Amino acid sequence: xxxxxxxxxxxxxxxxxxxxxxxxxxxxxxxxxxIFRVVVPEEEETDTKNGTKKVTKRKVFPGYVLVExxxxxxxxxxxxxxxxxxxxxxxxxxxSKPTPLLPEEVNVILKRMGMEDKQVDFxxxxxxxxxxxEGPFANFEGVIEEIDFDKNKVKVLVNMFGRETPVELGFxxxxxx
Numbered sequence: 260x261x262x263x264x265x266x267x268x269x270x271x272x273x274x275x276x277x278x279x280x281x282x283x284x285x286x287x288x289x290x291x292x293x294i295f296r297v298v299v300p301e302e303e304e305t306d307t308k309n310g311t312k313k314v315t316k317r318k319v320f321p322g323y324v325l326v327e328x329x330x331x332x333x334x335x336x337x338x339x340x341x342x343x344x345x346x347x348x349x350x351x352x353x354x355s356k357p358t359p360l361l362p363e364e365v366n367v368i369l370k371r372m373g374m375e376d377k378q379v380d381f382x383x384x385x386x387x388x389x390x391x392x393e394g395p396f397a398n399f400e401g402v403i404e405e406i407d408f409d410k411n412k413v414k415v416l417v418n419m420f421g422r423e424t425p426v427e428l429g430f431x432x433x434x435x436x
Contacts, residue, residue, distance in 0.1 A: 263359030266348035271322040277343040293334040
């Protein structure tokens with residue numbers, strides 16, 4: 260079971276209350292091993308009135324909260340039944356499990372907030388031969404030419420039609436051989 264980020268829909272204006280309620284429920288129900296982080300996506304905004312700068316936090320996605328968890332029946336139940344939560348985004352119907360956010364989507368949101376997601380483990384080296392596991396180059400083998408930790412991307416040289424072709428891939432799209 261791996262941990263993923265999910266989007267939870269809340270009553271608008273109740274995002275911080277839902278975050279506090281959910282964190283209390285995780286603590287009281289002993290779910291720390293399944294529910295990890297609760298984030299209200301916000302960014303700082305600077306307003307200038309009468310020559311005075313005022314910094315305020317503005318919700319990036321009003322009515323939504325991000326939750327990092329391992330999706331099980333228990334963790335789904337705890338989040339779903341937290342006061343103020345109206346449901347998960349990406350689930351069709353009351354009993355179905357929601358779709359997690361892609362790591363790239365989460366990284367964009369967390370970077371915008373000045374946070375980083377250290378979720379992706381990366382133990383590859385430059386010059387290492389790897390196998391592409393998804394996308395248009397699935398099952399191709401190639402050599403890692405560049406590693407970009409900021410974007411969680413690698414540039415892999417794939418042999419196509421007798422030529423080395425550089426392909427940019429996400430960390431999760433490659434496997435060791």
